[in-house]
Amino acid sequence: MGLDDRKLAVLRAIVEDYVSTQEPVGSKALVERHQLGVSPATVRNDMAVLEEEGYIRQPHTSAGRVPTDRGYRLFVDRLSRVKPLSPAERRAIERFLVGAVDLDDVVHRTVRLLAQLTRQVAVVQYPSLARSSVRHLELVPISTTRLMLVMIADTGRVEQRLVELPGPVPADDVTDLRRLVNEKLAGARLSDTPPLVQALVEEASPELRPAMTTLSTVLLETLVERHEERIALAGTANLTRGGLLDFQGSLRPILEALEEEVVLLKLIGETEPSTTRVLIGDENEFDNLRAASVVSTGYGPGATIVGGLGVLGPTRMDYPGNIAMVRAVARYVGELLAQN
Amino acid sequence: MGLDDRKLAVLRAIVEDYVSTQEPVGSKALVERHQLGVSPATVRNDMAVLEEEGYIRQPHTSAGRVPTDRGYRLFVDRLSRVKPLSPAERRAIERFLVGAVDLDDVVHRTVRLLAQLTRQVAVVQYPSLARSSVRHLELVPISTTRLMLVMIADTGRVEQRLVELPGPVPADDVTDLRRLVNEKLAGARLSDTPPLVQALVEEASPELRPAMTTLSTVLLETLVERHEERIALAGTANLTRGGLLDFQGSLRPILEALEEEVVLLKLIGETEPSTTRVLIGDENEFDNLRAASVVSTGYGPGATIVGGLGVLGPTRMDYPGNIAMVRAVARYVGELLAQN
DNA sequence: CCTGGCACTCGACTGTAACGAGTGCCAGTC
DNA sequence: GACTGGCACTCGTTACAGTCGAGTGCCAGG
Numbered sequence: 005m006g007l008d009d010r011k012l013a014v015l016r017a018i019v020e021d022y023v024s025t026q027e028p029v030g031s032k033a034l035v036e037r038h039q040l041g042v043s044p045a046t047v048r049n050d051m052a053v054l055e056e057e058g059y060i061r062q063p064h065t066s067a068g069r070v071p072t073d074r075g076y077r078l079f080v081d082r083l084s085r086v087k088p089l090s091p092a093e094r095r096a097i098e099r100f101l102v103g104a105v106d107l108d109d110v111v112h113r114t115v116r117l118l119a120q121l122t123r124q125v126a127v128v129q130y131p132s133l134a135r136s137s138v139r140h141l142e143l144v145p146i147s148t149t150r151l152m153l154v155m156i157a158d159t160g161r162v163e164q165r166l167v168e169l170p171g172p173v174p175a176d177d178v179t180d181l182r183r184l185v186n187e188k189l190a191g192a193r194l195s196d197t198p199p200l201v202q203a204l205v206e207e208a209s210p211e212l213r214p215a216m217t218t219l220s221t222v223l224l225e226t227l228v229e230r231h232e233e234r235i236a237l238a239g240t241a242n243l244t245r246g247g248l249l250d251f252q253g254s255l256r257p258i259l260e261a262l263e264e265e266v267v268l269l270k271l272i273g274e275t276e277p278s279t280t281r282v283l284i285g286d287e288n289e290f291d292n293l294r295a296a297s298v299v300s301t302g303y304g305p306g307a308t309i310v311g312g313l314g315v316l317g318p319t320r321m322d323y324p325g326n327i328a329m330v331r332a333v334a335r336y337v338g339e340l341l342a343q344n
Numbered sequence: 345m346g347l348d349d350r351k352l353a354v355l356r357a358i359v360e361d362y363v364s365t366q367e368p369v370g371s372k373a374l375v376e377r378h379q380l381g382v383s384p385a386t387v388r389n390d391m392a393v394l395e396e397e398g399y400i401r402q403p404h405t406s407a408g409r410v411p412t413d414r415g416y417r418l419f420v421d422r423l424s425r426v427k428p429l430s431p432a433e434r435r436a437i438e439r440f441l442v443g444a445v446d447l448d449d450v451v452h453r454t455v456r457l458l459a460q461l462t463r464q465v466a467v468v469q470y471p472s473l474a475r476s477s478v479r480h481l482e483l484v485p486i487s488t489t490r491l492m493l494v495m496i497a498d499t500g501r502v503e504q505r506l507v508e509l510p511g512p513v514p515a516d517d518v519t520d521l522r523r524l525v526n527e528k529l530a531g532a533r534l535s536d537t538p539p540l541v542q543a544l545v546e547e548a549s550p551e552l553r554p555a556m557t558t559l560s561t562v563l564l565e566t567l568v569e570r571h572e573e574r575i576a577l578a579g580t581a582n583l584t585r586g587g588l589l590d591f592q593g594s595l596r597p598i599l600e601a602l603e604e605e606v607v608l609l610k611l612i613g614e615t616e617p618s619t620t621r622v623l624i625g626d627e628n629e630f631d632n633l634r635a636a637s638v639v640s641t642g643y644g645p646g647a648t649i650v651g652g653l654g655v656l657g658p659t660r661m662d663y664p665g666n667i668a669m670v671r672a673v674a675r676y677v678g679e680l681l682a683q684n
Numbered sequence: 685c686c687t688g689g690c691a692c693t694c695g696a697c698t699g700t701a702a703c704g705a706g707t708g709c710c711a712g713t714c
Numbered sequence: 715g716a717c718t719g720g721c722a723c724t725c726g727t728t729a730c731a732g733t734c735g736a737g738t739g740c741c742a743g744g
Binding site: 139140142156162164166225238239241254260263 | 445446447479480482484486492494496500502504505506565578579580581583584594595596599600602603
Binding site: 031 | 704706
């Protein structure tokens with residue numbers, strides 16, 4: 005029941021044509037547009053087999069064939085040829101590098117770039133706190149009983165939290181607190197901090213003990229528990245390309261899913277190192293996104309991965325192109341981060 | 345050519361019915377659902393006048409009437425009765441207050457709340473830097489030639505920027521720099537800082553001069569020039585309610601507009617104090633949003649205004665309800681901010 | 685000034701027919 | 715045995731005609 009080379013070529017042709025025309029493709033059109041070297045009738049036979057195997061289907065009897073999710077999967081795994089970026093695309097990616105002034109800027113530029121290049125919805129996860137280390141902790145007195153805790157991570161992320169102290173704390177004590185927490189925590193990975201924070205409380209002098217206890221609670225919340233992942237999104241307007249054909253006229257579930265950070269994180273955040281992941285149609289776990297595909301990968305300075313990025317679009321998308329662009333952008337962002 | 349009371353009542357009834365049913369409303373249905381005390385024929389005459397005056401129109405000859413933008417305008421200005429919030433809505437607003445830990449949290453909760461209450465797209469502007477004062481400036485050494493500048497504003501906003509120094513600066517000098525900039529700038533409104541920053545450079549000692557010069561450039565950029573306004577958005581999925589009837593089936597322009605921060609800022613950011621602004625259909629300046637209306641207002645602690653918030657939806661929206669909710673939410677957010 | 689009545693308009697819906705893209709199958713060819 | 719041309723068949727799309735009915739404008743009468 006194997007598929008010989010020609011049948012695979014037919015499948016590839018169907019996917020490519022359908023992606024570009026958005027219309028079910030028939031046997032006649034297929035032989036006209038591709039050099040298959042056989043007649044429509046032969047192609048029809050091959051199509052019948054491909055359909056039997058579940059790679060393509062007919063929307064209705066008198067229509068051409070359309071790839072199924074399974075067909076796209078085979079295409080992505082075995083049939084797609086790498087699509088080199090055009091010079092224009094390359095230039096666009098390089099140009100976006102210049103002039104980014106901080107992490108926010110980098111992320112925003114990246115997500116817009118990705119949306120523009122792929123003409124899909126782009127998603128970029130900020131560098132995950134879980135994969136960051138503490139660079140510096142700052143305590144800024146707001147009033148005698150309030151501090152602003154600012155945590156600066158090595159990935160460039162800056163988190164702030166208000167700390168309500170149990171009682172007034174003099175400025176000198178704040179200085180001590182600042183010194184203590186930095187001595188203990190600076191350089192530590194955020195995931196390793198809980199015991200260190202615990203130690204801080206135990207080692208604190210009696211005067212500092214109450215303030216340090218409160219502070220430690222907030223520290224743990226900020227550093228570990230709330231684990232606030234952030235996401236940037238762009239290009240939602242691209243969902244409306246292709247009229248209402250994609251997503252069978254109902255953008256609703258897609259838009260709803262895109263508003264859930266949890267969903268997006270699941271889609272692009274689970275990064276095995278340096279692979280590009282492709283989720284096609286119902287391969288992803290969310291019902292709302294059955295009609296969508298996701299191409300994602302991890303990024304980070306050097307070989308480490310600090311976050312994920314990717315694009316989301318209709319299953320009928322240009323997989324080779326999007327894969328190439330997602331990879332390229334991830335690599336450039338990694339380089340950019342490495343410079344800091 | 346004035347409109348007597350009954351004609352106004354008819355217009356009000358048309359708006360209310362059309363908003364709730366989403367279908368052109370005819371004379372017969374109107375007298376059935378409202379106590380107008382007259383016959384359909386009379387209503388028809390009134391309708392003819394209202395149409396002549398441009399307040400309503402017929403989508404086609406054999407259909408009922410639909411309000412025009414001008415009709416909505418009149419309705420909002422003179423006919424709508426304030427709609428008190430339901431207890432459930434009140435409770436929802438109060439509940440959202442509890443447990444907000446920082447500005448980001450407040451803004452995100454607010455925008456989601458607003459989207460959920462109004463079932464429209466909600467937009468919240470972060471407290472504007474232009475209306476903030478400097479609370480504290482922090483300089484964190486990243487390497488010998490790099491600093492992270494962190495600015496904490498009294499509105500709770502925290503901005504960071506990387507500073508590339510012209511040469512190595514010893515730790516003691518960083519301390520001096522920190523002290524100097526805080527002495528000069530802490531408490532100042534951001535819009536008042538340029539001369540102060542200038543003075544900083546002039547007064548700096550020769551050793552600090554080069555570093556201070558670089559720092560001042562970044563300060564000016566961060567504090568004044570880039571004036572980075574931030575926006576949070578939620579509820580885009582609500583655009584798909586009412587099927588494709590609203591926005592005549594093309595969400596595209598709306599989604600595109602929503603991705604432009606500049607556009608959103610114009611819509612909700614221009615706040616005259618303590619008024620609620622309603623922009624109906626083509627009253628706003630963006631072609632993309634001709635089919636949409638915006639209800640917005642300013643918010644801030646006490647009587648001052650630090651930012652705007654609002655909702656965007658089809659012109660066929662529940663103006664009284666949305667106005668009430670936007671106001672209520674703005675007031676609550678103001679109270680919340682005042683507590684900090 | 686309001687009302688009932690009436691003719692009229694025109695979109696929505698229904699049913700029918702013609703069309704055509706595309707298929708599956710089969711007999712014939714290399 | 716694999717491929718091909720031919721052919722009957724399916725079924726969605728389009729066009730057209732006819733009916734229906736919601737809603738109107740207008741008018742004569744109260």
